[in-house]
Each structure stands twice: as C-alpha cells, then as structure tokens.
Amino acid sequence: MSEQYEAIVIGGGPAGLTAGLYLMRGGIRTVLLERVLPGGTPLNTGRIENYPGFPEGISGRELMERFTAHAKAFGLPVREFAEVLSVTRQEGLFTVTVNDGALTARGVIVASGTEPVRMGIPGENELVGRGISYCATCDGMFFRDLDVAVIGGGDSAIEEALSLANIVRKVYVVHRRDALRAQKILQERAFRSPKMEFLWNRRPVEIAGSQQVERLVIEDTKTGRREDLPVSGVFVYVGSRANTGFLGDLVERDPAGFIITDEGLATATPGLYAAGDVRKKTLRQVSTAVGDGAAAAVGLERYILGTQQ
Numbered sequence: 001m002s003e004q005y006e007a008i009v010i011g012g013g014p015a016g017l018t019a020g021l022y023l024m025r026g027g028i029r030t031v032l033l034e035r036v037l038p039g040g041t042p043l044n045t046g047r048i049e050n051y052p053g054f055p056e057g058i059s060g061r062e063l064m065e066r067f068t069a070h071a072k073a074f075g076l077p078v079r080e081f082a083e084v085l086s087v088t089r090q091e092g093l094f095t096v097t098v099n100d101g102a103l104t105a106r107g108v109i110v111a112s113g114t115e116p117v118r119m120g121i122p123g124e125n126e127l128v129g130r131g132i133s134y135c136a137t138c139d140g141m142f143f144r145d146l147d148v149a150v151i152g153g154g155d156s157a158i159e160e161a162l163s164l165a166n167i168v169r170k171v172y173v174v175h176r177r178d179a180l181r182a183q184k185i186l187q188e189r190a191f192r193s194p195k196m197e198f199l200w201n202r203r204p205v206e207i208a209g210s211q212q213v214e215r216l217v218i219e220d221t222k223t224g225r226r227e228d229l230p231v232s233g234v235f236v237y238v239g240s241r242a243n244t245g246f247l248g249d250l251v252e253r254d255p256a257g258f259i260i261t262d263e264g265l266a267t268a269t270p271g272l273y274a275a276g277d278v279r280k281k282t283l284r285q286v287s288t289a290v291g292d293g294a295a296a297a298v299g300l301e302r303y304i305l306g307t308q309q
C-alpha cells in the first residue's frame with residue numbers, strides 16, 4: 001500500500017523548500033523527497049551576496065538551513081535520502097517510486113535541480129576524487145598552497161576560482177574564449193586577484209597523473225598548439241545538466257534537457273509542475289528558484305482545489 005498525499009515535492013533545494021512551505025501554508029498535505037540532505041546547490045556555495053535581505057552576505061549552508069527550518073516550522077515533512085526512481089500518472093493520480101517504496105499524490109512539483117556536466121576528456125573519469133573536483137567549496141582545502149586549474153568562464157567557475165584563491169598558491173582559469181560569461185562583479189574581483197592567471201582561448205584535452213592529478217594538457221583554440229600545465233587539482237565548471245531521468249515522457253524538454261513549462265510553471269502533464277534550475281529559464285539563482293517554488297506551489301494548489309483561472 002502506497003503512502004497518500006495531496007502533493008509531492010521532488011528536491012530539497014531553494015525551489016523545493018519554498019514550494020513545500022507555500023503548499024503547507026495553503027493547507028495542502030505535502031511531503032518533500034530529497035535524494036541526500038536538504039539544501040541543494042547553495043550548500044556548495046561559500047558566500048551568497050545576491051539574495052536580498054543579507055547585506056553582508058550569508059553562507060550558502062546557513063541560508064539553506066534557514067530555508068529548511070522555515071519549511072519545517074509550517075509542518076513540511078522532509079524525507080532525506082529518498083531517491084526518486086520514477087514518476088507515473090494514471091487516472092489523475094501520480095505514483096512516485098522511491099528507493100524504499102511508493103507514494104501517491106494528485107500533484108507533483110519537480111525541483112530536482114542540476115548536476116555538473118563532465119568534460120568527457122581522457123583522464124577525467126579516472127582521476128575524479130584524486131585531484132579532479134566539481135566543488136571547490138567541498139574540496140578546496142585539500143589543495144592548500146598548491147597550484148590548481150579551474151575550467152570554464154561562467155558564474156560557477158569564477159565564483160569558485162575566487163574562493164580557491166584564498167586557499168591555494170595559484171589558480172589558472174582555463175577558458176575556451178577570450179571573454180568571461182560570469183557576472184561583471186565577479187569578473188572584476190577575479191581580474192584583481194594576484195593569485196589568478198587567465199589562460200584565454202584554451203580548451204582542456206587531457207588530465208594526466210598516475211595516482212593523482214599531475215598535469216592538465218590544454219590546447220590553444222586558435223593555433224592548435226598544446227602545452228602541459230603542471231597542477232595538483234582541476235576544478236571543472238563547464239555547465240550543468242537537469243536531473244529529469246525519472247520523469248520519462250511526462251515532460252517536454254529543450255535540446256539541453258531542461259523542462260519546458262508555461263508561465264504558471266505547469267508542464268505538459270496536468271498536475272505536474274517544475275521549479276528552479278531544472279526548468280528552462282534564463283537565470284538560475286536562489287532568488288529565481290524561490291520565485292519558481294512559490295509560483296509552482298500556487299499553481300498546483302489551484303489545480304488541486306479546482307480553482308484554476
């Protein structure tokens with residue numbers, strides 16, 4: 001016999017926790033399923049400076065602890081280590097299968113976020129955890145006073161390169177173009193850092209080392225010339241992929257795999273909403289995830305109560 005709810009929220013990041021909070025306040029019997037522990041991507045962010053209300057900034061961990069406590073204060077059950085394996089819908093009822101059972105509900109909000117994309121170059125899979133990392137906040141301290149490379153030119157790459165610069169001896173930022181995609185304020189800080197060196201128009205082609213990372217091989221995108229960069233660590237930030245494998249054909253996706261929603265964050269399946277980074281959108285930040293969580297929850301509440309406009 002499966003557990004029955006009115007709504008199930010999948011994912012415990014800022015979007016999911018906000019959706020859960022709104023649903024509970026709306027009197028909708030809800031459960032939130034989280035693959036590991038609540039908090040989502042911001043748990044890996046040292047300091048968040050662009051979430052309003054915290055003029056001095058706040059650590060990603062503390063902000064997410066507050067989000068979790070806030071949702072729980074309104075009675076939201078947060079089920080940890082509940083990995084969703086599949087979502088199906090039959091006769092207006094969703095069945096969500098998790099690692100230890102199944103739950104049913106009239107509506108589901110998918111807020112399952114993203115995971116880092118791998119570069120797919122030789123040595124990457126072999127040396128993950130042995131010098132290759134996708135989280136400087138988690139692993140940076142292992143590289144104290146050593147030289148490391150950061151791959152990518154987006155917000156994640158530059159934010160994490162700045163946090164690494166407080167720990168390591170030198171940070172090489174390897175970027176395939178000659179201009180960064182990251183926010184201007186991050187770029188300005190990075191250009192001011194004496195520990196950072198920018199290697200423009202270079203793409204990584206191999207990571208080498210017998211037991212640990214010893215060097216990164218990079219190629220000049222204009223001349224094709226290859227060179228060895230002796231580094232102990234390689235931090236990869238070349239984008240993210242949406243976690244939607246468990247949804248099958250219930251949603252439409254854009255070519256990059258992000259879920260397509262309408263203005264009210266409804267997907268192609270009635271009663272199924274998407275919120276946060278997992279959704280096709282132009283800006284992925286805590287502030288936009290919060291807005292998504294609220295909008296999806298109100299949309300689902302109206303769907304359940306039959307008061308949609």
Ligand code: NAP
Nearest residue numbers: 152153154155156157176177181237238239240283284285
């Ligand atoms: P992103 O914005 O997609 O940037 C990925 C970077 O990797 C780009 O510079 C891209 O180069 C480069 N790249 C892509 N494929 C590559 C490859 N195969 N080899 C080498 N380089 C490659 O990803 P992100 O930085 O992880 O950010 C994801 C989202 O989260 C964004 O919307 C971002 O704004 C948001 N975010 C926000 C904050 C914040 O507000 N503080 C912090 C982190 C992330 P090109 O530039 O040439 O395409």
